[in-house]
Amino acid sequence: MNGANLDDLVDLLGRWASGRGPLYLLLAARLRALIDDGVLPPGQPLPPDRVLARRLAVGRGTVVAAYDLLQQESRVVRRQGSGTRVAELHLPATRTADGVPANPLLQHILHPPDDVALLTCAAPQDPPPAMFEAYAEAGERLARVRDLGYQPAGNPALRAALAAYYTGRGVPTAPEEIVVTTGAQGALTLLAGLLVSPGDTVMTQTPTYPGSLEVFRHAAAVVRSAASIENLRERPALAYFVPTARNPDGAVMDHPSRRRLAELAVRHDVPLIDDEVCAELCFSGETPPPLAAFARGEQVITVGSLSKLVWGGLRVGWIRAAAPLASRLARLRAVHDLGGEIFSQYAAVALLRRLDEVRAWRVGKLRARHDHLCAELRARLPSWTFEPALGGQTIWVRIPRGDVDSFAQVALRHGVAVPPGRSFDPVGGHADHMRLHFLFPEEELSRAVNNLAVAWASFDGAGRTVSRHTLVV
Structure with missing residues (x-):
């Protein structure tokens, strides 16, 4: 220069x-x-x-x-x-109105392309029948209530219902230990705003949920990956783990590892976020205990949401934390927006009463679609490798050659948007991986895989599979 x-x-x-x-x-x-x-x-x-x-x-x-x-x-x-x-292959991130750069994954949410199968956003589009009934009940309840609606910690009825939910899972909880948020993303943003200062180290798994990485980077933290839970000895300002039905690979942490992780957080006095957004989506039918079940201290913080279990547009999430921390979070929430939307919180109360029914409905669909996607990938793209998920909504796929950033451009021209693996890695690794969700109906999943196979034949340059696949629009 x-x-x-x-x-x-x-x-x-x-x-x-x-x-x-x-x-x-x-x-x-x-x-x-x-x-x-x-x-x-x-x-x-x-x-x-x-x-x-x-x-x-x-x-x-x-x-x-x-x-x-x-x-x-x-x-x-x-x-x-x-x-x-x-970088030549860098995808320019869309910038929000306040100038904060967004993860490339968010481009398709902010500016959805036409006629493209979006395998980038893993959120259910088909609400269960129980959701509409819950909103009808919420409407009746709201008609009887005389309330200002400004509740920074959340509606008392929902806080009580969530406290009962965790108590039922073996973690005694009082309503004062619950803060309702605008989805789990709002929960992570609130926690980062309170617990992370510029230059602090935040430790995460790799791969991990990319929205969390954006939150921590926005807080000007240094995000590092944890090769093992023993790395908590580095004493970061915050640790973030997704032990159950992890986004992006659907992995489930075993009980001994959960206990060890919680004990390390307590021993080294490290605030530990347990992201349980997909915890109720385990294909085994059993929901593992949260990390807080293995810790007696106040270090373990639990984050949850209804957006993956019920519907992506139901923006009701929460934080379970020790009462003093919950109180501080509520005060910070009041500064931001005075509290969340109450109507959906009333609906959430009704949905929590029908949790078993909603879970069975959602997991049944996900398990069938997961098996269908895996079968289609094995048949049409046998050189791609992956492990079947144990829960959640996504699988983690590796291509044998090249990088997914480049392949994603080819796939987009064939009508499918896929998220590159580096967006799920705090240090930009996993360039040969991508996350695929299985939220679409089977027919749409088949069409998406077919078009991925055509795109791969073009990208790989082998040409041997082109005659067997035709682009489906």
Whole structure:
């Protein structure tokens, strides 16, 4: 990069160091914004570490750490001898109104493409009959209530119902230990806002739910993967695990590992989030105990939601935490939005009473569609590998050659949107993986797999399967 271009970049960076947190995170955030907005285009060379550090009057380590973080996110490529460049294959993230970069996975939610099978968003589109009946009951109940509706901790009836739900699962819970949120994503955002400061380390599994990674990065945390639960000894500010029906691979953690994880959190005084959004979707028919069942301390925090069990548009989630923490969360929630929408909370109370019925209805559909998707993949794409899920809504698939970022572009041209594996990895790994959901009816799943097979034949260049598959629209 010549002197003039270096001057241009420094001008574009502007007052990058004026925020809160470590300098390398602030520099990475500004460079990320310039890349995501297309101001720094794919292939654009960036200044050498020492050159940029000298110009910005910071230590070389600040620039190195910022570049390394962007490389983990697949936004830049660093090679010995050729320097640092904006990644050619980076998919520009859509930016929200407040300038926060969104995960590439969210592009299809914010701007859904026409005539494309979206295997990117794993949320049920078909509500059970019980949901409509629950809303009818909620309407009758609301007609009898005289209430302002501003309840930052959540509606008392729903908090009591959720407390009873956890008590029934072997974790004695009082309503004061429940905070109702706008879905599980709202719960994670609230927890990160209270427990994470810029520069803090957050530890997660890999692969993991990508929405959590975006929340923690938005909080300016350093997100690291945990190779094993023993890594909790690094004493992060927060740990995030999905032990039951994990997104993206449907794995279920065994009881000894749950106990060990909870004990480590207590021993090292690490707040541990147990994401139970898909916990009621185990194909065995049994719901494993939450991590809080294995811990006596206050470190284990449980997050849940009805969006996967009932319907994606039912934005009712919750946090189960020690009463002092729940109180602090409720005060923070009041600052944000004074509380959630009450009508849906009344419906949630009715749905929790019919939990067994709703679970049987949803899991029955998911198990059948899971088996159908697995059979279709084995028949049409035998070179792809995966492990059947033990629950949840998704499987984790590996392609034998190439990377999914590139294949996703080909698949999109064949009418199927697939999420690349690096979005599920805190350090941008798993480039040869993708997550596929099985929420569509069997006929739609067959059509999607057929078109993936056509796309793969084109991408792989073998051509030997083209004659056996025809693109289905």
